[in-house]
Amino acid sequence: MENNLKVPFFKASLGEEEEQAVLNVMRSGWLTTGKEALAFEKEFAEKINVPHALAVNSNTSGMVLAMEACGVKPGKAVITTPYTFVSTAACARLLGGDVFFADIEKDSYSIDPDRVEAILAGERGKDVVAIVPVHIGGNVCNMDRIMEIARKYNVKVIEDAAHSFPSRTHLGYAGAIGDIGVFSFYVTKTITTGEGGMVTTKDESLAKRMTSMRMHGMDRTTWDRYTSPKASWEYDIIAPGYKYNLPDILAAIGRAQLKKADAFDEKRKVHVKRYSEAFKDMDFIKLPPDSEGNAWHLYLMRLDLTKLDCDRNTFAKELQAKGVGISVHFIPVFHFSYWKTLYKDFDATHFPNAEQHYNETISIPLFPDMTDEMVDYVIRAVRETGAAHHA
Secondary structure: OHHHOOEOOOOOOOOHHHHHHHHHHHHHOOOOOOHHHHHHHHHHHHHHOOOEEEEEOOHHHHHHHHHHHOOOOOOOEEEEOOOOOOHHHHHHHHOOOEEEEOOEOOOOOOEOHHHHHHHHHOHHHHHEEEEEOEOHHHOOOOHHHHHHHHHHHOOEEEEEOOOOOOOEEOOEEOOOOOOEEEEEOEOOOOOOOEOOEEEEEOOHHHHHHHHHHHEOOEOOOHHHHHHOOOOOOOOOEOOOOOEOEOOHHHHHHHHHHHHHHHHHHHHHHHHHHHHHHHHOOOOOEEOOOOOOOOOOOOEEEEEOHHHEOOOHHHHHHHHHHOOEOOEOOOOOHHHOHHHHHHOOOOOHHHOHHHHHHHHHEEEEOOOOOOOHHHHHHHHHHHHHHHHHOEO
16 A cells, blocks of 8 residues: 555655754754743744743643643533544543533534533533534634633633644634634644644633643743753642643744744645535535635545445545545544443434544545645546446
């Protein structure tokens, strides 16, 4: 399969700027969290217009910090979608909290606000401390409605913005709309540090708590302890915290990538336009949902299986056989044994929209450095596969 690959699912866009940034850090002698991470935080905060940004070693780490700061613990719960990577929900369980799941909307991959409110209005609602919407593929959830519900029931909103940088809406950037936003800089994301993430907030008290918990519950950062006139060994521990900081060597890559974020965004949208123009006349494809500020991290190609004589898996495998790198986003949480064991009757029957989307969706290649020839090849492979299986 590897030798047959003609178009990879993703390839990070890295250049001389990132290479030089890493060399500069290596030559500085300071590799862990320091001035590069601080600069990255400042630049990212300015980009999305928030006062506080904390660089972390993954989106998952950032989500743990965010949930802990919002009061997730035993006896408390969050509401999120089953249509997400499992870490979104797993973070609440790591803190001893529960997860209440709301199905996605019928015609999008976004959490359904009406189902969120139904949970909050019911008996379980009293335990909820936060709503966690996930901006799947960069398509921003209905944040007007979600924020309205959050205010009505006095709960926090933690945006899982792993896919949605730089999504700009009338409410502001995704990740800067709720109480806390959590971004991912994993290698396949819209900008990358290899591994890493960012947590953003406008709330000073939340920022203070997350800053301390990010580094063992200390009241001082490593950079401050070793560069301040105050003795480096003097610090206080306010709580048993974590080790979630982002080292300078990765932050330096992030700073270089941040400068290119808008250019990357425009390039992805060029490829998306070509895909959608080609696919709109193929009756076996339902075009991905689009909304204000869509970052187009993923192109979620949804099949109309009533027009085909095969299932999603067969279609996906035939694309792979033609040399097209694909993925599936996401296997819903209720398919996994841990969650099925944890929550009674936690299955697809309660989440029909999530299950249908999962059974019909393939993520096809989308990254800034795709060539026209690559895009054409994917379109041709999709067309040929659809023609071979047209009912």
